[in-house]
Amino acid sequence: MFLLSIDSSSGYSSVLIMDENFNKISESVSDFHEKHSILIFKQLDGIMQKTGIKLSDLAGISVILGPGSYTGIRVSLTIAKTLSYVLGINITGVESLLVCAYSLAKNRAGAKDIIAVKDAAKGRYYVSEYFAEKENFTQRLKISLLNMAELKSFVENRADKQSVVYGFNKENDYEKFREELESINLPEPFDLKQSAYFASMYALESRIGTDLSPSAQIKYAEELSPYYVYGNGPF
Numbered sequence: 001m002f003l004l005s006i007d008s009s010s011g012y013s014s015v016l017i018m019d020e021n022f023n024k025i026s027e028s029v030s031d032f033h034e035k036h037s038i039l040i041f042k043q044l045d046g047i048m049q050k051t052g053i054k055l056s057d058l059a060g061i062s063v064i065l066g067p068g069s070y071t072g073i074r075v076s077l078t079i080a081k082t083l084s085y086v087l088g089i090n091i092t093g094v095e096s097l098l099v100c101a102y103s104l105a106k107n108r109a110g111a112k113d114i115i116a117v118k119d120a121a122k123g124r125y126y127v128s129e130y131f132a133e134k135e136n137f138t139q140r141l142k143i144s145l146l147n148m149a150e151l152k153s154f155v156e157n158r159a160d161k162q163s164v165v166y167g168f169n170k171e172n173d174y175e176k177f178r179e180e181l182e183s184i185n186l187p188e189p190f191d192l193k194q195s196a197y198f199a200s201m202y203a204l205e206s207r208i209g210t211d212l213s214p215s216a217q218i219k220y221a222e223e224l225s226p227y228y229v230y231g232n233g234p235f
Helices: 036-051 070-087 096-107 148-156 171-181 192-205
Strands: 002-007 012-019 024-031 058-066 090-095 113-119 124-133 136-147 163-168 188-191
Touching: 002 070, 002 192, 012 036, 012 192, 024 036, 024 192, 036 070, 058 070, 058 096, 058 192, 070 090, 090 096, 090 192, 096 113, 096 124, 096 136, 096 163, 096 188, 096 192, 113 148, 113 171, 124 148, 136 148, 148 171, 163 171, 163 192, 188 192
Parallel strands: 002 058, 058 090, 113 163, 163 188
Antiparallel strands: 002 012, 012 024, 113 124, 124 136
16 A cells, blocks of 8 residues: 655645555655646656556555645645545645644654744744644644744743744754744754655554555545635635
8 A cells, every 4th residue: 555645835845655564665855946736746757657656556645734835735735636536545634733743753752742833934933732642633722823032932831841843944944943942942853855754654644443445545635625725824
């Protein structure tokens, strides 16, 4: 069984295939030197040819819903929905901040209370808070848009045990954020280029213990919307 994961929410395009044992089979990550729709299909075609995997071999799809790039999210979700409908397979939409929190929970044992942060440009940040218990995540705070002063206050008002993870595109972005935050809760870095991998892991892990046959997992693709549609905010 293979899962396809697509993410174009953070300034680059990532297409990845994972098997049922959480192994990364193939991945393509690229800056946007072409239109989103053209690039994603080229990447998909490239990894299919490289691995010999066919579209008919896919049993599920994961896609990042945002917050993030308006155009990137709209295009990647449209492609994922189309493939889900044509192939008759399950599609799982995952918010980008949940992916950040999930990555920390997987990489650091005992991390349960997690503040996830992602750059929103112009000195503002997407922020949410999660409680992680095994593969289950409870969102404690609706995704908010905060400036640095508001974010500092938010983090400082949390208990010392709170973990902070920051999703970044470039290494120096993380270093700058860490210096500006000036918090006792040292933020953990998360390279957003790994989002497709952790989104597919989250999608697969959420299906463990259920019937994994594609026919039992079909979810109507039209139920999914980008975060900027259902989030009721400028995301």
